[in-house]
Amino acid sequence: MSPKTLxxxxxxxxxxxxxxxxxxxxxxxxxxxxxxxxxxxxxxxxMAGRKVRAPEKTIAVPDHNVPTTLDRANAETMTEDSxxxxxALDKNAKEFGIHYYPVSDVRxxxxxxxxxxxxxxxxxxxxxxxxxxxxxxxxxxxxxxxxGTSEVEHVLATQTLIQKKSKNMKVEITGHLRPGVxxxxxxxxxxxxxxxxxxTGYVIEYCGTAIQDLSMEGRMTVCNMAxxxxxxxxxxxxxxxxxxYCKGRPHAPKGAEWEAAQAWWETLYSDDDAHWDKVVTLxxxxxxxSVTWGTSPEDVLPITAxxxxxxxxxxxxxxAAQRSIDYMGLxxxxxxxxxxIDTVFIGSCTNGRIEDLRAAAEILKGKKVKDxxxxxxxxxxxxxxxxxEEEGLADIFKDAGFEWRMAGCSMxxxxxxxxxxxxxxxxxxxNRNFEGRQGYxxxxxxxxxxxxxxxxxxxxxxxxxxxx
Amino acid sequence: xxxxxKLSGIAAPMPLVxxxxxxxxxxxxxxxxxxxxxxxxxxDEMRYDRQGNELPDFVLNQPAYREASILVxxxxxxxxxxxxxxxxxxxxxxxxxxxxxxxxxxxYNNCFKNGILPIVLPEDQRDVLMKDAxxxxxxxxxxxxxxxxxxxxxxxxxxxxxxxxxxHCLMNGLDDIGLTMEKSAAIDAFEGQVSAQRPWV
Numbered sequence: 137m138s139p140k141t142l143x144x145x146x147x148x149x150x151x152x153x154x155x156x157x158x159x160x161x162x163x164x165x166x167x168x169x170x171x172x173x174x175x176x177x178x179x180x181x182x183m184a185g186r187k188v189r190a191p192e193k194t195i196a197v198p199d200h201n202v203p204t205t206l207d208r209a210n211a212e213t214m215t216e217d218s219x220x221x222x223x224a225l226d227k228n229a230k231e232f233g234i235h236y237y238p239v240s241d242v243r244x245x246x247x248x249x250x251x252x253x254x255x256x257x258x259x260x261x262x263x264x265x266x267x268x269x270x271x272x273x274x275x276x277x278x279x280x281x282x283x284g285t286s287e288v289e290h291v292l293a294t295q296t297l298i299q300k301k302s303k304n305m306k307v308e309i310t311g312h313l314r315p316g317v318x319x320x321x322x323x324x325x326x327x328x329x330x331x332x333x334x335x336t337g338y339v340i341e342y343c344g345t346a347i348q349d350l351s352m353e354g355r356m357t358v359c360n361m362a363x364x365x366x367x368x369x370x371x372x373x374x375x376x377x378x379x380x381y382c383k384g385r386p387h388a389p390k391g392a393e394w395e396a397a398q399a400w401w402e403t404l405y406s407d408d409d410a411h412w413d414k415v416v417t418l419x420x421x422x423x424x425x426s427v428t429w430g431t432s433p434e435d436v437l438p439i440t441a442x443x444x445x446x447x448x449x450x451x452x453x454x455x456a457a458q459r460s461i462d463y464m465g466l467x468x469x470x471x472x473x474x475x476x477i478d479t480v481f482i483g484s485c486t487n488g489r490i491e492d493l494r495a496a497a498e499i500l501k502g503k504k505v506k507d508x509x510x511x512x513x514x515x516x517x518x519x520x521x522x523x524x525e526e527e528g529l530a531d532i533f534k535d536a537g538f539e540w541r542m543a544g545c546s547m548x549x550x551x552x553x554x555x556x557x558x559x560x561x562x563x564x565x566x567n568r569n570f571e572g573r574q575g576y577x578x579x580x581x582x583x584x585x586x587x588x589x590x591x592x593x594x595x596x597x598x599x600x601x602x603x604x
Numbered sequence: 605x606x607x608x609x610k611l612s613g614i615a616a617p618m619p620l621v622x623x624x625x626x627x628x629x630x631x632x633x634x635x636x637x638x639x640x641x642x643x644x645x646x647x648d649e650m651r652y653d654r655q656g657n658e659l660p661d662f663v664l665n666q667p668a669y670r671e672a673s674i675l676v677x678x679x680x681x682x683x684x685x686x687x688x689x690x691x692x693x694x695x696x697x698x699x700x701x702x703x704x705x706x707x708x709x710x711x712y713n714n715c716f717k718n719g720i721l722p723i724v725l726p727e728d729q730r731d732v733l734m735k736d737a738x739x740x741x742x743x744x745x746x747x748x749x750x751x752x753x754x755x756x757x758x759x760x761x762x763x764x765x766x767x768x769x770x771x772h773c774l775m776n777g778l779d780d781i782g783l784t785m786e787k788s789a790a791i792d793a794f795e796g797q798v799s800a801q802r803p804w805v
Contacts, residue, residue, distance in 0.1 A: 152794035153787050159769045161787060163794055165805045173687065184781070190795075193805075201635070213758035217635035224637055261805065268686040268710060282710050284688035285639075286780070294784045296791055300767065311682045332622055333680040333706050366683065368709050382615035389804035432622045450676045452621035459620070551631045558654075570684060572624040572649050 139407035140237040142373050143339045146279040146404065150262050152296055152509045155392070157240070161296040165261040166278075168247045169196040169234070169288070171225040172551065173266030177289035178228040189295045194234040195256055198222045200551045202239050204514050204541035210239065218552065232292075245517025245543035248272040248485040251354065253386025253517055257475045259374035264291055269485045269567065271362040275355035276382070277374035277404050279339070282363060302368045303413035305338035307405075309346035311420035316601040318495065319354030320487060320565070320584035321344065323361040324426045328436035330416055335367030338414060341391035341406060342372050346420030352381040353491035360486045361567050364433040373405040380433075425600050427472055428569045428582040430460030435569070439599045443470045463571055464579050465559070470598050475581070479562040480511040481574070481593040482585050483541075484548035487565035488516025492585040493524045497532040499589035499603055506595035510553070512539040514546040538592070550575045563591035606719035607777035611700055611747040613673030614761040617737035623677055624684035625711065629693040642689055643696030666698075668740035669795045674747070676730065676737040681722075682711025691718040702748050705730050705755065716770050717780070721747065723754055729762045749775055 140148070153161040167190075174176045174196070181188070188194055202208065211219065220238065229236035237244045243254065248269055251257040263280035264270060266288040273280035283297065291297060306324055329335075340362050342355075350358065350464060355372045362370025379398055382388045383439035389397045424438035435457075437444070445468040446457040450468040461468065466475065482488075482496050493515065505511045513533050515521035521543055524530050530540050547554040548566035556578025558561055565588050566573075571582040633645045651662045658665045664672065675681075675694075679706040682690060691714045694702070702715070703723045715722045725733070736743050736756045743757035749771065755761040773780065784791075798805060 153790040155769070157768055159767075161784060161791065163791070165800065173636050176639050176688075179637070185803075186781075217636075220637060221635055258804070264688070266686055266688075268684065270686075282686035283712035284686055284691075284717060286688060286714065288780050290784065293781050294788070294791060295795070296771075296784060298780055298784065332683055333708075336680070336706055336709060363710075366680070366708060393804050398803070400802065432624075434622075452619060456621045456678075516781060549631050550633060568624075568626070568684065570624045572630055573626050576630075576649065576654070 139410045140373055141406040141410045142277060142341055142404055143279065146260055146262065147301055149260065151196070158300055160299050160301070162262060162299045164264050164291050164295055164297060165193060166251070166256050166263040167194045167291050168251050168263065168265035168270065168393055169194060170200055170265070170267060171198040171221040172200045172246050173285050174228065174288055175221060175224045176285050177292055178232065180289045181292055186293045188234060188292045191233040193295065194292065195251065196225055196229045196234055197237040197244055197247050197250050198225050198239055200545045200549065202544040203545045203553050204544045206542060208542055213553070222395065238268065242518040242522065245520065246485045246488060246545055248360070249488060249516035249520065252276065253519055255382060255388035258382055258388060258397070259378055260404050261479055264297065266480055268363045269360050271370045272356050272360040272485055274359035274362065274370040275352060275372050276378055277371060277401070279369055279371065281369040302339045303337055304411065305335060305340045305367065305414040306412045307342050308344040308415070308417045309342065309420050310344050310417060311346060312349060313346055313420045314421060316604055317423050318423055318584040318586060319350050319357040321426045322356045323422050324428070324433070324436045324582060325418060325423045325432050327361065327365045328426070329418065330365050332364060332432055332434045333366045335362065335365040338367050338371045339371060340365070340367045342370060347372060348375065351491055352377055353489040356489065361433065363470050364567060374401050406484065425584065425588065427588050427597055429464065429466065429472060430457065431463055431569055431571050432456070432460065433567070433569060433582065435460060437472065439472055439597065441470050441472055443472065445469065473599060475597045476595055477561045477563050477591055478509055479556060479560055480509065480588050481547040481562055481566065482512070483514030483516065483546050483565040483587050484566040485516065486567040487585050488514060488520065490520050490523050492565065493520070493529050496585040497529040497588040499586050499600060500534055500536040500593070503593045505592045509592060511537060511592045511593055512541055512547070514541040515543050517543045547574050549573060563588045563597060605666055605777045605779060606717055608700065608721050608749050610749065611673060612744050614669060614671055615674035615676050615733065615737035615739050615743070616669040616672035616747045617734050618663060618677045619734055621678035622683055623678045625687050625690045626681060628680055628682065628690040629687065634687060634689050640696060641691050642693035642708045643698065646693040646697045673698055673700050674745050675699055676734045677702055681707050683708040686710045688714045688717070689772045690713050691720050695720055703730060703733055713726045714775055719777070721774060722747060724763045725762055730761060732756060767805070794803055
């Protein structure tokens with residue numbers, strides 16, 4: 137047999153039909169659904185008199201719109217149009233008989249955090265969702281990517297996607313990370329290296345010792361931002377850490393079925409002499425705590441750097457960099473650590489898991505949020521929230537002056553009441569620093585949870601290593 | 605879905621690189637449960653001030669480009685989220701074709717589901733069309749999907765690559781779901797085989 141990559145192996149195990157021109161029907165093992173990109177798809181099914189083909193493989197949870205305030209059970213906290221979307225999901229889940237975690241359920245949270253937490257996401261699976269950050273599930277060695285609403289409808293109706301195979305890209309992080317450097321810094325540094333279109337046309341496999349060192353939470357952070365690098369999906373080969381994370385989860389296999397599953401999962405790795413269409417290698421030791429200065433995730437630099445001059449770029453990026461600097465209210469040559477902020481957001485499908493909250497709490501222990509700043513923590517799910525309370529992390533956040541919120545997407549995309557006001561500047565653990573992403577004319581600097589905590593204490597973008 | 609055959613129209617130039625889906629349709633407009641009516645909010649934050657007044661400098665607010673049916677755009681157009689509201693808004697405005705050097709993967713796929721043709725050209729050819737687009741309403745660009753060509757107002761013709769299946773569906777306005785359902789026997793067989801091999805799925 138010819139050598140294969142991990143992507144090749146998962147792909148081959150899911151081709152239900154292949155046409156002569158190579159167009160495939162890829163079978164989908166798990167379909168995750170949220171309230172924003174699904175109403176038109178369910179409406180399409182209804183109009184055509186179609187059913188959901190595999191409701192037992194379809195899981196829905198509202199996350200984008202839901203308020204994260206403690207009083208959110210009160211319907212008044214949601215705007216009319218948000219409530220219509222959440223109500224539509226309630227109704228569609230019931231009508232089509234799919235698994236559902238409503239807002240009132242303690243297991244509710246961001247779809248990409250709930251999927252792994254409940255054991256829906258397992259190695260070797262194909263996972264899709266009408267959301268680009270579906271790449272998160274690649275941390276389990278699952279082929280996972282975002283789809284549009286027409287494709288959501290296609291998967292609901294047929295449990296397949298029309299696909300052509302992507303190319304294979306290997307991103308290797310050698311060595312080990314230095315203290316204060318996290319999974320977020322890895323994934324941002326890779327995008328800084330390859331650009332936001334560097335992964336277009338590829339599925340990325342992240343590998344190397346620095347990746348193996350990461351917990352499952354860290355691996356999810358790395359894969360989550362594969363889409364920001366343009367890749368269709370990001371993958372990490374499953375190992376003992378993966379199996380340990382999955383075992384005992386509500387929807388993970390049990391007994392003999394577990395044994396059979398693990399035996400197959402252990403074959404899911406890239407063969408030594410597999411072909412790679414593109415290879416990128418970074419040294420773990422070279423990665424620094426990182427921050428974005430502009431309005432594209434590729435605008436990333438070590439915290440020790442200065443805002444670049446637009447002239448240091450080429451082609452269309454010169455104008456884009458100037459536009460970013462103007463939008464962000466910065467000037468070329470300014471030290472990143474001199475940038476004052478007024479808001480800190482810790483949460484999102486990138487960094488809303490228990491390990492992220494532990495890392496931030498570690499920095500905040502015994503310290504206070506700087507006067508006049510707004511700081512909030514939004515756990516990625518109700519269960520993450522409960523665990524953080526049990527571990528005493530919630531008290532650390534509250535004592536420091538953070539708001540302790542309910543689970544949801546929150547300020548990552550500001551489709552809910554959590555938004556930046558015009559001109560406000562935020563150190564955010566989310567994934568996109570696009571113009572207006574966190575609120576009209578809001579300014580976003582992407583950072584790791586530890587860096588966000590450090591910024592909350594000092595009121596400026598800060599090298600977390602100075603507080604360790 | 606609307607068929608795509610030939611298109612002759614005014615092209616609007618948007619040379620900015622990395623135009624993302626949040627720029628194309630800001631999140632406040634994602635709260636609809638319909639596919640239609642988003643054209644008025646296309647590029648909303650670049651196109652209007654906070655009071656909803658048009659910003660005269662924005663390309664689609666200029667008289668020459670109000671009727672544009674083609675966009676010529678900077679590299680990596682459509683990066684960001686999976687929101688199909690982006691191509692819905694573009695189509696609803698009346699734009700049927702976007703030309704760039706590269707597109708983000710999910711956006712590219714979403715275009716074909718909505719009767720929009722995304723054309724990838726090398727940088728020098730895209731730049732010729734960008735200059736052409738900058739001439740305004742007198743410059744009409746011609747697109748011929750069957751021949752896979754795009755022709756500038758000066759008569760310069762470039763050919764582009766396209767997946768044959770995507771081309772076929774776009775030319776005939778075919779519904780993917782209907783096509784896939786014709787293969788339901790293959791899906792049934794595959795599902796049976798997988799539930800034996802991987803019962804935990």
